[in-house]
Amino acid sequence: MGQVGGDHSSSSGPSSRLGSSSCSGILRRWAPRALPLCGPSARCLGHGPAPAPLWTPRLLGENRPRAGTPSVLSSVTPLLPSLLQQPARTLTYCSLRKGKRKSVKSVVKRFLRLHNGLWVRRKSGYKKKLWKKSAAQKKRLREFVLCTRTQCKLLDKMTTSFWKRRNWYVDDPYQKYHDRTNLRV
Secondary structure, three states: OOOOOHHHOOOOOOOOOOOHHHHOOHHHHHOOOOOOOOOOOOOOOOOOOOOOOOOOOOOHHHOOOOOOOOOHHHHHHHHHHHHHOOOOOOOOOOOOOOOOOOOOHHHHHHOEEOOOOOEEEEOOOOOOOHHHOOHHHHHHHOOEEEOOHHHHHHHHHOOOHHHHOOOOOOOOOOHHHHOOOOOOO
16 A cells, blocks of 8 residues: 555554544444554554444344344244235246136136126225124125226236137126226227
8 A cells, every 4th residue: 555644654554544533433433343443553652442342243144142032033034935925916928738828817706807898896895804894884895896997908918818708698787787888988
């Protein structure tokens, strides 16, 4: 390393360039083990022994439980994959057997596609905690709701053409809703 001044010829290092006032300040507090700040090489004369550091830096491998008590990190680590994993309803673009696109089963179970392209769903929470809901609220939750345009596009992408074809059922309760009349496109 190059010399800062002619007076500092005996030592070369980052600690030799520091003044005696900075020796007892920030660096001792934040890097207690990094550099020997108060020694003969640091040229801090008249300061005596360094005080005990406020903290000691430890690596993650040194995070051992003390006196038989398990640390919080070791008790939470096995749970992390289940906590961080989001439910995935991914679309299979190419199946392994026939190489065909597959429908997402949760879409087929939860939604109904009308022949005009709209998707119908129940309101969320219509099966949950019914014991605490009033009769009027339960009735409102049982109603069907039309999905928005972006939701319909997404649901169309998640299903195959099998679910988009027209079905003729006997006594179909949705028969009058399959054809779109008096609705703007």
